Amino acid sequence: MKVIVKRNTGMLGGIAGVALFVDDRKVKSLKNNEEYTISTDKDNVTVKAKQWFFGSKAVQLNHDESVEIKVNPVCLFLYFAAIILVFIGGINPAREVKLIFSLIGVTFLIFVLIFSMKSWFIIHKSKDE
Structure with missing residues (x-):
């Protein structure tokens, strides 16, 4: 299984990296417009992002999906x-x-x-x- 995660947060939050968590384990700190490929033998993985105390909800992804991390406009x-x-x-x-x-x-x-x-x-x- 392969999942591609891309950070696309624009200028906001561009100074610090966004920590990418896969199955509650930090795997990478992404810079803006950086991609990371998650390769695993599992059928699905849970992904979430975090920067300082700001974060995202966990999202479950299936094989061969491509997702983006964006800043919530609300x-x-x-x-x-x-x-x-x-x-x-x-x-x-x-x-x-x-x-x-x-x-x-x-x-x-x-x-x-x-x-x-x-x-x-x-x-x-x-x-x-």
């Missing part, structure tokens, strides 16, 4: 929205508004960070299949 949007709320709270001159925006933004940011622990990356089948 997580990215929520992360930037939370940062903007915190920023608005910080620059607002009204004390009450500042406190409300800051609290909402920090709470939202904590939620996004927890959500991103298993959802920052998406592993999906490549378009060329």
